[in-house]
Every structure is written in C-alpha cells, then in structure tokens.
Amino acid sequence: MALLEVESLTVDFYTDAGVVRAVDGLSYRLERGETFGIVGESGAGKTVASLALLGLVGDGEIVDGTIRFDGRELLSCSPSELRAIRGNRLSMSFQNAAATFNPVYTVGEQIAETIRAHEAVSRRTARERTLDLLERVEIAAPASRYADYPHEFSGGMLQRAAVAMALACDPDLLILDEPTTGLDVTVQAQLLELLETLARDDEMAIQLVTHDLGVVAACCDRALVLYAGDAVERAPVEELFYDPKHPYTAGLMASIPRIGDGRDRLPPIPGSMPDPVDRPTGCRFHPRCPYAEAVCATRDPPLLEADTGRPVTDVASGGSDVHVAACHEYAGDLDGGLEYEVRIVGEEEETGGDRR
Numbered sequence: 001m002a003l004l005e006v007e008s009l010t011v012d013f014y015t016d017a018g019v020v021r022a023v024d025g026l027s028y029r030l031e032r033g034e035t036f037g038i039v040g041e042s043g044a045g046k047t048v049a050s051l052a053l054l055g056l057v058g059d060g061e062i063v064d065g066t067i068r069f070d071g072r073e074l075l076s077c078s079p080s081e082l083r084a085i086r087g088n089r090l091s092m093s094f095q096n097a098a099a100t101f102n103p104v105y106t107v108g109e110q111i112a113e114t115i116r117a118h119e120a121v122s123r124r125t126a127r128e129r130t131l132d133l134l135e136r137v138e139i140a141a142p143a144s145r146y147a148d149y150p151h152e153f154s155g156g157m158l159q160r161a162a163v164a165m166a167l168a169c170d171p172d173l174l175i176l177d178e179p180t181t182g183l184d185v186t187v188q189a190q191l192l193e194l195l196e197t198l199a200r201d202d203e204m205a206i207q208l209v210t211h212d213l214g215v216v217a218a219c220c221d222r223a224l225v226l227y228a229g230d231a232v233e234r235a236p237v238e239e240l241f242y243d244p245k246h247p248y249t250a251g252l253m254a255s256i257p258r259i260g261d262g263r264d265r266l267p268p269i270p271g272s273m274p275d276p277v278d279r280p281t282g283c284r285f286h287p288r289c290p291y292a293e294a295v296c297a298t299r300d301p302p303l304l305e306a307d308t309g310r311p312v313t314d315v316a317s318g319g320s321d322v323h324v325a326a327c328h329e330y331a332g333d334l335d336g337g338l339e340y341e342v343r344i345v346g347e348e349e350e351t352g353g354d355r356r
C-alpha cells in the first residue's frame with residue numbers, strides 16, 4: 001500500500017470576484033521513503049494542494065476527492081483524529097522559516113515544546129531530543145544554539161531549524177513548502193543534501209513544493225508539474241529534465257539558471273498564470289503555448305501516458321514511473337506537433353526533439 005494516495009483532489013475558494021478553483025482534480029501517490037516534487041509557478045496551487053493534506057484549507061473548501069494516508073481516508077477523519085495524524089505522522093514546514101518561530105522564545109524551547117505537545121516526555125528528555133534534532137539538521141554547537149532566539153540564526157540555519165521542528169514528531173511524511181527560497185546556492189545545496197539523507201536513512205517520504213525545477217532535480221525521485229490547479233505532467237525527475245513532454249514543463253526549464261549545465265536554453269514562457277477566477281477553457285496553458293491549435297482552446301486534455309497515449313484513469317498508476325502528460329499531442333490531436341528539443345551539449349545523443 002502506498003503511503004499517500006491523492007485522488008481527484010479539488011479545492012475551491014469563494015471570493016468576491018468569483019470562485020477560485022485552486023486545485024482541480026489532482027491525483028498522485030507517494031511511496032514510503034520517496035521524495036516527490038510538486039513544481040509550478042506562483043499560483044499553480046502547490047501550497048493549497050499541500051495544505052489540503054493537513055485539512056488546512058482555511059476558508060477554502062475541498063469540493064471533491066479522496067486523500068488516503070497509510071490506508072486512512074483523511075477527509076472523513078474527525079478534527080481530533082486529523083490533529084493526531086498531523087501531529088504524529090504528517091508534518092509540514094511552511095514557506096517562511098522565520099514565521100515558523102515565535103521571535104520571543106528561543107529556537108530550542110520551541111522545538112522542545114513541539115515534542116512535548118506530541119508526546120508525554122519530561123522537559124529534560126524533550127531538551128535532549130531537541131539537541132539531537134538540531135544536530136541532525138547540522139546546526140553546529142546545538143547546546144549553545146538551543147538558547148538562541150530566532151533572530152540570532154542565519155537564514156539557512158533557521159530554515160534547517162524549521163526542518164528540525166517539522167521532524168520533531170518523527171513523521172512518515174514531511175511536506176516542505178519552498179524550503180530553499182531566499183537561501184544562497186551553497187546553503188541551498190546543504191539543505192537539499194540533508195533532505196536526501198533524511199529520506200534515505202529514516203524511510204521518510206518528502207513532498208517538496210517549489211517553483212524551482214533545479215531544486216526538484218537536486219533531490220526528488222519523481223515530480224508533478226502543476227499549472228493553474230491542473231497536473232500537466234508527472235515523471236521521474238530525470239525524464240522530466242531530459243525529455244519534458246509538456247510545453248509548460250519545457251518552458252519552466254528555460255526560466256531556471258543552470259550553472260555548469262551545458263544544455264541549450266529554451267525560450268522562456270511568455271505571459272503569466274491566468275486569473276484563477278477566469279481560467280481559460282480547454283487546456284489552461286493554451287494562451288501561452290507556442291504550439292496551441294484550435295482544439296487546445298476548446299477541449300481540456302486528459303493526462304495520458306506520453307509514450308502510448310493511454311489514459312491515466314486511476315491513482316494506481318500514479319506511483320509508477322510512467323511518464324504522463326496532459327497535452328493533446330499525446331492523443332494525436334495536434335496537427336503541427338511539438339517541436340522543441342532539449343539538447344545536452346557535449347553528448348552525442350539528443351533527447352526530446354520533434355515529437356511528431
């Protein structure tokens with residue numbers, strides 16, 4: 001049984017301007033010990049999709065879908081059952097590490113309090129466990145750092161302390177929302193390495209939410225690309241990089257800097273994410289897509305296995321390594337086809353290419 005199975009998850013917000021469909025029929029699954037990326041530009045629905053797992057959509061509403069965590073249907077759990085799962089097995093570290101901590105208490109105290117909120121342990125034990133956690137996230141001299149206030153930590157250290165906080169309940173699934181935003185490249189690399197170690201050594205699954213495909217490439221096994229609430233592509237990370245099947249994914253790759261990577265640059269995607277109250281008909285990406293044809297404006301492309309054109313009908317195929325994409329090309333419905341290519345300079349072999 002997969003650790004997490006999300007099926008047809010749909011989340012709406014009711015605003016003065018109209019209904020915002022933040023997440024639209026999202027399905028995927030996550031295995032134990034797997035690091036899974038959810039990637040897309042700002043407004044794609046990444047955070048809302050993650051918060052929905054915790055039952056924290058605020059004034060939004062989960063209007064459809066199921067979320068099975070270790071076989072349990074979370075959407076039918078009572079608030080107290082959900083709190084218990086959230087406290088012990090599923091935890092999330094939010095976008096802004098500074099906001100995770102209360103500025104008037106020390107970092108150590110706050111992590112220790114989190115441990116005590118989940119488990120009946122003495123103050124001394126909670127302190128020892130906190131020191132272990134700080135050490136695990138590679139904070140030097142944890143005993144002296146314990147009594148430091150959040151403002152005395154550097155950005156990278158605070159981000160790691162936030163991970164320590166999320167690890168306090170020893171979760172089976174850790175959700176990290178933009179964990180590397182605002183960190184310099186070296187600190188980013190350290191944090192990503194740490195996450196890889198945690199996933200490997202603790203058999204902990206990680207759902208990593210980011211706008212940065214580079215971050216996904218550095219530490220995820222598989223990733224899902226979201227656009228305006230829709231899943232547009234899902235694949236093992238290597239394939240997503242070397243053989244992107246959806247024009248949006250290809251465009252996303254063009255917008256990330258790649259130091260030391262000899263890959264040709266694809267043109268960046270023109271335009272911006274659509275108004276969430278007034279999403280385009282058909283393929284949500286069609287107004288920005290250089291390959292769009294008439295069919296794209298009228299029909300919403302389903303997720304298909306890119307190699308065979310077979311439909312992805314249930315979540316069962318979501319955990320496999322099958323490369324799926326939601327583009328009419330894979331149903332054979334585009335006359336012009338997709339003509340981008342991803343070339344690795346210095347290697348003879350080319351991947352991607354004209355998809356006709």
Ligand SMILES: Nc1ncnc2c1ncn2[C@@H]1O[C@H](COP(=O)(O)OP(=O)(O)OP(=O)(O)O)[C@@H](O)[C@H]1O
Nearest residue numbers: 013015020022041042043044045046047048049276
């Ligand atoms: N409380 C809310 N009320 C109304 N709309 C909301 C609310 N929260 C999120 N949304 C909308 O839902 C959509 C998805 O937002 P979400 O925060 O999940 O995007 P994201 O991909 O995580 O982007 P970012 O990285 O900027 O957070 C957006 O259009 C956003 O405006």
